[in-house]
Amino acid sequence: MSGRTTVAVGMSSCGIAAGSRVVFDTLKKAIAQGGLNAEVVATGCVGACHAEPLVEVRESDGRAFLYGNIDEAKALSIVQKHLTAGTPVVELLIPADYPYMAKQKRIVLSNCGVIDPESLEQYQARDGYEALKKVLTSMTPEAVIEQIKTSGLRGRGGAGFPTGMKWTFARGAKSTTGKKFIICNADEGDPGAFMDRSVLEGDPHAVLEGMLICAYAIGSDEGYMYVRAEYPLAIKRLQIALRQMEEVNLMGDSIMGTGFSFHLHIKEGAGAFVCGEETALMGSIEGKRGMPRLRPPFPAERGLWDSPSNINNVETYANVPHIILMGGAQYAKIGTEKSKGTKVFALAGKIKRGGMIEVPMGISLREIIFDIGGGIQNDKKFKAVQMGGPSGGCVPESLADVLVDYDSLTATGAIMGSGGMVVMDESTCMVDVARYFLSFIQTESCGKCTFCRIGTKRMLEILTRITEGRGEEKDVAELEELAAKIKISSLCGLGQTAPNPVLTTLRYFRSEYDDHIRNKRCTAKKCKALIRFQVKADACTGCMVCAKVCPTKAAHGERKKVHEINQATCVRCGLCFEACRFKAIEITTGAQAFSDEKAALTLPVSGKD
Amino acid sequence: MEQAFQALLAEWKGVKGNVIPLLQKTQDIFGYLPQDAMREIAHVTGKTSSEIYGVATFYAQFRFTPMGKHVMKVCHGTACHVQGADSLDTVVEQRLGVLPGNTTSDGEFTVEKVACLGCCSLAPVVMIDGEVYGRLTGDKLGKIVAAVGGAK
Numbered sequence: 001m002s003g004r005t006t007v008a009v010g011m012s013s014c015g016i017a018a019g020s021r022v023v024f025d026t027l028k029k030a031i032a033q034g035g036l037n038a039e040v041v042a043t044g045c046v047g048a049c050h051a052e053p054l055v056e057v058r059e060s061d062g063r064a065f066l067y068g069n070i071d072e073a074k075a076l077s078i079v080q081k082h083l084t085a086g087t088p089v090v091e092l093l094i095p096a097d098y099p100y101m102a103k104q105k106r107i108v109l110s111n112c113g114v115i116d117p118e119s120l121e122q123y124q125a126r127d128g129y130e131a132l133k134k135v136l137t138s139m140t141p142e143a144v145i146e147q148i149k150t151s152g153l154r155g156r157g158g159a160g161f162p163t164g165m166k167w168t169f170a171r172g173a174k175s176t177t178g179k180k181f182i183i184c185n186a187d188e189g190d191p192g193a194f195m196d197r198s199v200l201e202g203d204p205h206a207v208l209e210g211m212l213i214c215a216y217a218i219g220s221d222e223g224y225m226y227v228r229a230e231y232p233l234a235i236k237r238l239q240i241a242l243r244q245m246e247e248v249n250l251m252g253d254s255i256m257g258t259g260f261s262f263h264l265h266i267k268e269g270a271g272a273f274v275c276g277e278e279t280a281l282m283g284s285i286e287g288k289r290g291m292p293r294l295r296p297p298f299p300a301e302r303g304l305w306d307s308p309s310n311i312n313n314v315e316t317y318a319n320v321p322h323i324i325l326m327g328g329a330q331y332a333k334i335g336t337e338k339s340k341g342t343k344v345f346a347l348a349g350k351i352k353r354g355g356m357i358e359v360p361m362g363i364s365l366r367e368i369i370f371d372i373g374g375g376i377q378n379d380k381k382f383k384a385v386q387m388g389g390p391s392g393g394c395v396p397e398s399l400a401d402v403l404v405d406y407d408s409l410t411a412t413g414a415i416m417g418s419g420g421m422v423v424m425d426e427s428t429c430m431v432d433v434a435r436y437f438l439s440f441i442q443t444e445s446c447g448k449c450t451f452c453r454i455g456t457k458r459m460l461e462i463l464t465r466i467t468e469g470r471g472e473e474k475d476v477a478e479l480e481e482l483a484a485k486i487k488i489s490s491l492c493g494l495g496q497t498a499p500n501p502v503l504t505t506l507r508y509f510r511s512e513y514d515d516h517i518r519n520k521r522c523t524a525k526k527c528k529a530l531i532r533f534q535v536k537a538d539a540c541t542g543c544m545v546c547a548k549v550c551p552t553k554a555a556h557g558e559r560k561k562v563h564e565i566n567q568a569t570c571v572r573c574g575l576c577f578e579a580c581r582f583k584a585i586e587i588t589t590g591a592q593a594f595s596d597e598k599a600a601l602t603l604p605v606s607g608k609d
Numbered sequence: 610m611e612q613a614f615q616a617l618l619a620e621w622k623g624v625k626g627n628v629i630p631l632l633q634k635t636q637d638i639f640g641y642l643p644q645d646a647m648r649e650i651a652h653v654t655g656k657t658s659s660e661i662y663g664v665a666t667f668y669a670q671f672r673f674t675p676m677g678k679h680v681m682k683v684c685h686g687t688a689c690h691v692q693g694a695d696s697l698d699t700v701v702e703q704r705l706g707v708l709p710g711n712t713t714s715d716g717e718f719t720v721e722k723v724a725c726l727g728c729c730s731l732a733p734v735v736m737i738d739g740e741v742y743g744r745l746t747g748d749k750l751g752k753i754v755a756a757v758g759g760a761k
Contacts, residue, residue, distance in 0.1 A: 014728045017741035049730035192687030194727035229633070229670055230726060232739065270629055271669030273724065287628030287654075289667040305625070346729055348688035354730030386687060422687045422729070436690050440724065446667075549748055551703035573699040575747040 003060050005038040005083065007031070010054040010113055012045035012201040013233050014194070018052035023075045027055070030079040038083050044202020046113025048100055049355035054113070057082055066094045100353050103372050105334065105360045107342050108318045112202030112356070117237050120244040123205040129250060131321035135213050136258045144217040145171060148320070150328030152340030157185055157276075157313030158388060158417045159493070160339075160406040166310060169300035170218040173308035180220040181304045183311040184211055185281060186227040186234070189273040190389025191440060193420030195344045196314040198356045200227070200234035203318070204241040208264070210317030212255070213324060215262045218310050223262065224285055228269040238266055273390075273444035277492045278303075278311045280446065291446045292492035313418065315344055335361030339405035343416065349386075349423035350377045359404065366400040369423060380425040384508070388417025390437045390444075391497035393504030394430065413504040415497075429526035430509040431516050435463035437501035445495065452495030455486040459502060468529040471517035476506065521590030528572040532593040537562045539584035546576035546585065613638050614646060618653045628654055632665055641672040669723075677712040677719035679757055681737045686725030688732040697733055698722075700747040704754050717758055 009015070009024045028040045046054055051068030055078060058064045065088050067078060074092055081089045106112075115122040123129070135144055149164030170180065184207065188196040200207060211223055227235050242264060245251035253261045267285055275281045275290040282304045284290035303309025319341060323331045332340045339361040345368065348354045352374035359368060365385060369375065376382050384394040393414035395402060402408050409416050424433065438460040447453045459482050462475050483499030490496045506513065515521045522530040535546075535555075540562045546555040547563060554570035557563030565576070565585075577585045617634050621627040631654065635646050642665055651661045665671045683701060685694050698709065701720055705713050709722035728734045731743025735750065737757055742750070 013726075013741060014731055014743070017728050017731050017734065017743040052731070188727065189724065191685070191690075191725035192729050193725070194729055197727045230723065267626075268630075268633060270633065270671065272667060284629065285626050287626045287664065289664055291667075348729035348732060349691050354688075389687070420687065420729075422691060424691060428691055433687075433691075436687070444724070551700060551747075571699055573696045573747060574693065575696065575700070578746055579748065 003037075005036075005060055006058040007038055007040045007078075007083070008043045008056040008058065008113070008116075009040065010044070010046055010052060011042035012198060013231070014049045015045060015052045015054065016233075018049075019071060020053035022072055023053045023055060023070050026072050026075040027079060030076055031083065034079065034084055036079070036083050041116050042118070043115060044112045044117045045198045045356055047104075047109060047198070047356035047358075048094070048098075048353070050351075050353045051094060051355075054094075056113075057088075067092045068094045100355070100357075100372055100374070103363065103367060104358050105342050106358045107322050107334075108199060108206070108315055108344055109202070109356065109358045110322075111206060112198060115203065117202055117204055118240050120205065120241070120248070123203070127325060128205055128321075129209055131324035132209050132212050132250070133256060135216055135324060136256055136260055141171060141217045141219060144213060144324070147324060147328040148217075151319075151323045151331040152328075152335075152338075153316065153319055153323060153331070154339065154406065155313060156315035156319070156343065156418065158391065158415060160416060163312060163316055166300065166312070167214065167217055169298070170220075170308055170310035173301050175308050177305065177307045179222065179305070179307040180218060181307055181309040182211060182215050182218065182220045182223040183278075183281065183285070183304065183309055184223070184225045184314060184317055185276065185278065185311055186225060186231075186314045187269045187276045187281060188228060188231075188314070188418065189276045189444075190391075190418055190420045192346065192348055192386065192422040193389060193418050194346045195356065195419040197231050197234050198346075199314055199318050199344070200231070201237055204234075204237045205245075206318045206321055207314055208238075208241055208245065208251075210320035211264070212250075212262055213320050214310060214312065214317065216260055218308075220310070221261050221263065223264050224267050224304070225264060226267045226269060226275070226281055226285060229271060235266065235268060242266065272446070273440075274446045274492070274494055277494055280492070281311070282309065289446070291448050292494070294491060315419070336403065336405045338407055339416075343404060343419060345419045345421045347373050347421050347423070349421075350380065350425040350428065351375075351423040352377055361403075361405050363404050364401050365395060365404065368404070368421070369400065373423065376423065376425045380427065382423070383426055383428055384424045384430065386414075386422040386424065386433065386501075387420065388415040388500075389420045390441050391415060391493060391500055392417045392420075393500045394424070394433065394508065395504075396508040398508075413500065413507055415500075427524050427526065429467075429522050429524035430505040430512050431463065431522075432467055432524070432526050434502045434505045435460065435467050438463055438498075441494070441498045445498075449490045449492075449495050451486045451489040452498060455482050455489075456498055458482055459486075459499065463502070466513065466516045467522075467527040469516070469520040469527075471513075473517065475517060476510075476513055479506065515590075519590050520594065523589070525587040525589050530593070531572060531587050531589045532567060533565050533570060533572065533574070533577060534586055534588060535563050535565055536584050536586050539582050541582055541584070543582070545579050545581065549575045549579045551575065610638055614649075618649060622653050628656070628661065628664055629668075632661075632671060636671060640676045641674055644673075674712070675716075678717050679738055680719045680721065681735055681754075682721045682723040682726065683709060684724075684726045684728070684732070684734045684736070685722050686727075686729060686732070688729035689725075689734060692732040694733045696747050697735065697745060697750055700750050701754070704751055718754075 280290040542560040
């Protein structure tokens with residue numbers, strides 16, 4: 001590619017959603033029309049999702065310029081000013097010392113947004129498959145496992161089990177079927193998490209290389225990549241990668257002529273959160289209902305089709321080639337005593353700069369949220385960060401200095417989890433968040449264990465009642481009792497951790513529960529049954545915008561006259577509040593909203609879930 | 610369609626773990642899982658119809674009634690929830706007159722509620738016919754629905 005300028009456009013799902021396809025086409029057309037010596041390529045996600053669509057201009061002399069928030073017009077200006085006239089468009093550039101990048105340490109994401117994920121050559125140009133070559137030509141399986149053990153790598157799917165130990169078990173297991181399987185768990189089901197999707201879309205070969213190394217280490221010749229169906233682009237890129245590997249003998253019989261053979265199947269999930277649990281996932285591959293089963297026997301002993309199986313998460317496998325190349329000891333220098341290496345997080349929610357980040361273990365949550373993420377949107381007050389999805393919990397602002405490592409996070413009641421990090425501000429109601437997760441768990445419970453199936457239902461009913469202003473004093477105690485019972489009486493991790501979002505919010509935000517129950521007040525002004533939208537007569541200009549956006553015609557009035565909101569037909573969607581340019585609509589709650597008892601009782605009930 | 614289905618059955622007959630891929634590809638052909646098709650899958654895979662039905666109903670992906678011309682998936686992931694996904698539901702309900710899980714009476718739209726589309730930093734998002742629309746407001750979504758529905 002020397003002598004030629006490369007223009008890279010981030011084309012992962014989120015980039016495309018933000019409009020990168022139009023940008024890509026515009027650039028291509030304008031460059032062709034101008035007869036410029038530049039090539040437009042599609043890359044994966046560089047991680048700065050808040051600034052999508054992203055365009056990077058890489059000069060032939062190695063200099064790179066990253067542009068953010070690009071649309072059609074801006075793309076044309078890049079072509080005219082930068083590519084044609086040779087002057088970078090300074091006002092569109094993301095500065096080189098951008099704080100979003102400065103505190104990150106990118107190992108797993110080192111190729112994401114840099115290479116074209118659909119090009120095997122570009123992966124190989126950045127040491128791709130060198131680790132595999134090293135392993136196959138100069139290391140025994142035991143030596144590979146030893147390196148992984150030395151690195152201290154722990155499962156990145158959430159539970160944090162030491163990877164080297166898992167591999168040892170699978171290597172040592174006797175197979176009665178003559179087969180051993182390896183599986184990659186890419187059934188990223190946690191709502192609010194998209195790490196695996198980004199890695200698979202941005203650098204699929206790294207994950208596949210990690211799987212091959214694992215297969216060699218444990219002595220397996222067949223494997224499965226289980227990807228959720230909601231990620232069509234990741235599946236497509238994996239299929240392309242697999243085909244490329246087969247063409248050059250990186251997959252199939254006697255890989256690189258070494259006598260080591262491996263075959264991989266890509267399996268699409270069918271939409272069941274519980275299939276992220278390893279035994280359920282294996283059941284699903286076998287074509288059954290994805291229901292967890294009792295362990296032991298652990299998969300390493302008896303897994304897929306009764307054969308010893310090793311199952312790891314996408315990010316875990318993606319770390320493996322890097323560990324082999326840099327050496328386990330070098331990798332272990334990153335991070336804390338018990339949590340080595342880096343962790344990829346999906347930063348989302350009420351954060352200024354959301355996206356995919358990779359940080360060294362041992363960084364504090366505050367650094368992630370404020371230094372990398374730039375703080376809270378609209379400079380509102382930071383309230384909590386939800387980690388680990390439905391199995392995790394909410395870490396409050398007061399504990400934001402906690403370090404990111406498996407044990408410190410577990411001590412807060414949350415978990416490291418797979419990497420979802422949803423930031424919440426003062427406008428997020430913690431009771432509603434708890435209800436949200438319980439509603440998710442309730443839908444996704446496979447139904448095998450009574451407490452998970454019915455206990456979560458009872459908890460959801462209580463939480464719904466509280467958010468609808470019908471909470472009772474005894475509710476909190478009942479929630480705690482149910483939570484304790486669900487934890488001890490469920491078979492799998494999903495059930496055992498199901499009450500966590502409720503327990504952590506109770507632990508840190510008890511006053512919000514009490515406020516809902518006793519004062520019918522939702523301080524975050526989120527719970528529909530406890531709020532009212534009202535027009536402030538002194539601020540309303542009678543511009544009619546609220547009346548126009550109101551889906552139920554509850555907001556009404558004549559031009560240039562103060563408008564009104566009919567409380568009987570208002571569905572509390574908030575569209576008028578968003579639309580009003582004069583801040584003339586206020587949201588009230590508690591005694592302020594419902595001065596008379598009757599008004600509170602005639603409220604529409606929101607419990608659609 | 611029937612021909613494609615028969616070819617599919619022949620292709621996957623005897624393959625290990627073929628039940629779910631068969632159901633998925635059958636749904637690709639018909640847009641949903643017709644009862645007769647499930648019976649034939651049972652026959653080919655050597656399972657009972659009830660086993661096949663049990664598997665199909667376990668997974669959120671499978672449908673037992675025909676889909677609308679356009680499929681809208683409203684994301685209810687954590688980030689989308691926090692950023693106001695339920696307001697989008699209200700807009701959809703008002704605009705199309707259906708609750709998630711249903712198809713409009715004119716067969717134009719099927720509306721579904723999904724757990725997470727993984728585009729969290731663009732929350733709230735919806736996916737219409739495989740295309741993700743992000744950073745939505747109720748107003749924006751209303752316009753998108755009108756545009757998609759209008760493009761007949």
